Amino acid sequence: MIGAIAWFEIRGRFRLISTWIYFGIFLALSFLAALAAGGAFTGASVSAGSGKVFANSPYLLAGVISALAEFGVLVVAVIAGRAVQQDFEYGVHPFFFSAPISKWQLLLGRFLGALVVSSVILASIELGLWAGYHSPWVDAKQLGPAVRWAYVQPYLTFVLPSVLFSGALFFGVAALARKMLPVYVGSILLVVGNLIAGALTRDLDNKHLAALIDPFGSNAFENVTRYWSIAEKNTRLIPLTGDLLVNRVIWVALGLAVLAFCMWRFRFAQHVSERAKKAQAEPVAPTPSTPASQLKPTLRYGWRRDLGLVPSLSWMLFRDTVKNVYFAAIVFAGLLFVFGSAKALGSMFGTNTYPVTYQVLGLLGGGFGIFFLVLITFYAGELVWRERDAKVAQIEDALPVADWVPLLSKLLALVGVQVFLLGVLLVSGVLIQTFKGYHHYELGLYVHQLFGINLVGLALLCVLAITVQTVVNHKYVGHVVMVLYFVLTLFASTLGFEHNLYRYSHTPGCTYSDMNGFGHCLGPQRWFELYWALFAVLLALGTRLLWVRGTDPGWRERRRRISARFGGKVALTAAVTLALLVGVGGYIFYNTNILNPYRTSVEQEALSARYEKAYKHLEGAPQPRIVAVKVDVDLHPKTPSAHVRGTYRLRNKTGAPLSTIYVSDVSREVAPEVTQEALTLDREAKRTDDDLLGFHTFELAKPLAPGEELSLSFAFAIQDHGFTNSGMETEVVHNGTFFSSTLSPHLGYQPTEELTDDSARRKQGLKEKERLRDLNDPKGRLNTYIANDADWIDFDATVSTAPDQIALAPGTEVRRWTQNGRAYFQYHRDRMLNFYAFLSARYAVKTTTWNGVKIEVLYHPEHPYDVDAMLAAAKASLAYCSKNFGPYPDPVLRIAEFPRYASYAQSFPANIPFSEAIGFIAKVDPSDPKDVNYPYFVTAHEVAHQWWAHQVIGANVQGETMLSESFAEYTALMVLKHKYGVEGMRRFLKYELDGYLRGRGMERKKELPLERVEDQGYIRYQKGGMAMYALQDMVGEDTVNSALKSFRDQVAYQEPPYAISTQFVDALRKVVPADHAYLVHDLFEAITLYENRAVSATYRPLGKGQYEVTLQVKAKKVQADATGNETEVPLNDWIDIGLLDDAGRVAYRVKKRITAPETTFKLDVNWVPAKAGIDPLNELIDRDADDNVIKVERSAS
């Protein structure tokens, strides 16, 4: 019987078109996901870790399948809910209630049917992925060997249990409520709630709890695989063990329990209220009346009256929309999401920023974005179909109202809904700021961003959605078309459709910076908005012609109506709009494609490839070196524009005469805002110019003799010519100019212009290239990794700017003066790398001194929050470095804020540009044990670069950044250690460890040991910091610093050949004691990982307040190769054994030589520890750091 009922349900469902639409949607989504992960669209990276983790690896398959299945809940809820609710909706439930079947049979049968249907629909995910990876469009290099079971296994472990749980839940809800509304709302809340929960639990702690409370098992999946190596990700199926197994069991059980409960509660009878529900009682006696026919109300027709109808109709439609419960539920879910993510606003290192308005706006726009799309899509359908759904259309359509009235009213109502939502967001934003104790409300900015920029885009989407609904003339197909549109826009740019002129509603966009406001980007933004607004008017006119009135027309009939409606007025409006559109579009095209070169990214790549193909053979051709740079920069913040004039002094440092000089400069084709104005040598030469690629050849009439010098002068301007497709350039702006010497000319071929991405290179017919020269390649040692045309230069700069701004360049300020109403600043520095930057802004300045060095922080006056921390960090770092590594060479040190168009800090001699996004608005709560004072940390790091980069600089080979970034990171950690103590370092080290492990999991090519680090942030910063921290803890801070000092003394300000990492490793070997020698190899020359774990811990009172603690630990050391294949290596290591007090502090710590995989220690102490374990401070690289300590139990004996 149950089988028959289930079969009835299944058959019925599969006859419905909606079932196949759901199937098709998930098939298409997963197919696209596969194409994206498989590199079918260049540059798109849907995958969590592309590169060496194959797109079709079991790890990625499981991730994608489980993620898509989460959204499948929306479908499962509908299928399961309808299975039990449809009987009530169609009123056929009495038939079933009176049939000779029990309620258990009926419900169970229906549920099984729904389960089967849902499972079949979600199987489309596997099918779509499989088809995607086997389609001809994917890049075969992205695929590994196919593991067929990897498609099936996640379906069994993730999809089916989730279907069972959510199906049971919503089946139960629908059975008890006998309505679909709670099901719809509930499913949306479940999906969104889960997204929020995911965001909240992504924090470092409570990972196990997070894994268990996630109904879809994604967190558990992440826990199980977090630190998997590339090799493991490519080959291992996701094991159903540990957190994942517990999670799946819990949720399946919970689902069954919910189902059982609902079946038990379900009453196999009609509700009493339902039986009682009858039509309204008929009034008994007719009321006497004035006959309506005797009333002669004034009747008004015509366009004035029609126009007058629009406001009230729009208002009515708007009100009906927002009063709707679904609407409230979706908005509620969106707000929940926004408020949920507000908890981690602007989080870096687990530390929040102040909720400055642009941060909050970013949160609102990002968090609520998807809800806007959902609401517009859905309610466009509801509004267009409102009368037809209610079967009122035949009445309304026969009323004397013009066709455009309902169209316009619906459009305005839909736009009104967006205005309403934006208003809700504004209030939410202010509330978020208030809750966080921030009271600098910038309502003007809110209004400008939300209603001046966001609303335009939303209104354009509203027009499109209404148009689609009208043209398609089928509500659900209309929804599908809109979803397809959204998906396509995601991929449009990767398919080469990049110009905003043919991407509906697309504009360059405007990034708001507290320093620079919207800058000068609003102009282009408004032009594009105007262009699309005109286009939207045409869409609306077309919609008016196609507007459905009366019976549903076929296409033949619609054509006839179009010609009937296409009267003079419509034609005139269309013609005028079209003329304006062409005019505005033409103006934009003139700006983006004629005043400026326009290239798609592929064309841009082709240009890079051309440069490489044409001039690569000149790489390494002997050239003179730049020995002095003199630049004059005139900044005009108002325009904004800059003029740069400079002279290089070149010297032939080779032993032979040089007759040809090559100069690379920035071509307008690459940077349209840069106009080269002059490039001259001070001696006679025959020149050949390739302006397109920015390459110039000077054949000297008289060769440059060894040791001889000559001058190269140049001039260029930086100013936007009109505007480009990407809006404004951010180098020279109204307030917060920041550009570097990458815009200046350079000598010789510049390999930095080469394409680095392997697939991009292949597409351009270039061979893949190594990221860096080999560590031992002598050619690489001829240059630093900063510049290939100079060693150390004398630097002179004069920068002028608006009188209310301060202009900065590296070095010491020589002079400042005012002339012709402009402020001038002159800077000088000897022995500097050929790398410099200019800044100018309206700054507030805070100053302190340390040992005669003047320390300044130049900041945006609204960002005073972290200035003191920066000053303190600069002092501490200067003190630490001077004491341990050598004197600070300059009399001044400046830290200067720049707008958030970039988010990094960068050290130049005596001058540190620091983005407003990464420290100036950090809200560090000293009382929160989890907060990390990262402005302090970053400042300490950047100050350390005054030694590690600007004195000691690596050769341009593998390991180059170890000598600057790793050393600076180490120095910053040391500065912190002296501020917070060893115990206080745990939170920093935890971030370092997590960052390293995450980074190696996402490695694109190959992981390398520290001494061979390439362009790998997770190695040069996190691994470098960890390794050197562990080293100093083992062999002593002084020992490490003595090696650093002797290394600095040896190589500071050196000429080629430049220093390489192994020189430092050798220096270390000399000072590290023999019994710790293994560390040098493990940390610098190998990729070493530990698997340390506390097994058990007990204590036994010995009397007299003494206790014996027995601690059993496991230890294991492995070393990994470039792709993560691991080999266990014998253990003979010093590792901390520690005891933690009730507050969680490591109160007792001792280093033990551990040689066996399992060791038991007995420790006598005079207190009862709360926890005990191995490597309790997480100094060693250990993939599961959480199991290092364990609770200490009282011994049973």
Next chain:
Amino acid sequence: MFGLLGPNGAGKSTLMRTLATLQDADGGSARLGEVDMLKDKDSVRRTLGYLPQDFGVYPKVSAETLLDHFARLKGVANGRERKELVKALLQQVNLYDVRKKALGGFSGGMKQRFGIAQALIGDPKLVIVDEPTAGLDPQERVRFLNLLSDIGEQVVVILSTHIVADVTDLCQRMAILFGGRVLLAGAPLELVESVKGRIWRKVIDKAQLAEHQAKFQIISNRLSLGRTVIHAFAEAAPDASFAPTEPDLEDVYFAAITGHLTPSAPAPAAQVG
């Protein structure tokens, strides 16, 4: 009041919708006074009241609110006048007491009366009612027809129905529509008169029906007290077992749609009033 009679699928609603500007005609013409009904849709809409077959309402909206909404669209721009009109119409259709109630709770008859109320907004010259009595219980039907008859005294009403009695009860003129064509048109009494003496009745057993249908021009059959009553159409008694009977409109209707009665006059479908 003009009755348009025909079985389901005869094309009544298509004609109604075409007259109500909701559907384009493939050909032909229709005039309302000076107005070309197929071209000048705006003018038609201003003078038309239309009650579609099987229409719906917004279930959560009250009768008063929705009627006010329709009145606004119909051109009653003045709020006070509209209020008065809505009140009067609701009183006229006897829904005034339930004016604040949500339409979702209305019975079929109440809904139809609401439909009539909206069709009467703005003093229409022509009211089209499409199958208004389908699905009403006998009491509701009577009440509705009374209302319709009152209205018919003041304006032109075209009533489409497949129930012969509706026409008998209400209409001065009528047409019979079948297969998209007008078979017969005229005053009901005259039409009945025209078949007088040509309708013959016989009571038979159910089993004999097929045999009779093969042999005689049987236009209708119905059950009565467990036996079958058949009517035959013939100039003279088909045989002795048939008795003459007084024809009614139903006989005209059945004779027409079974093809035994040919049109006596050109189809006057659009010449109403």
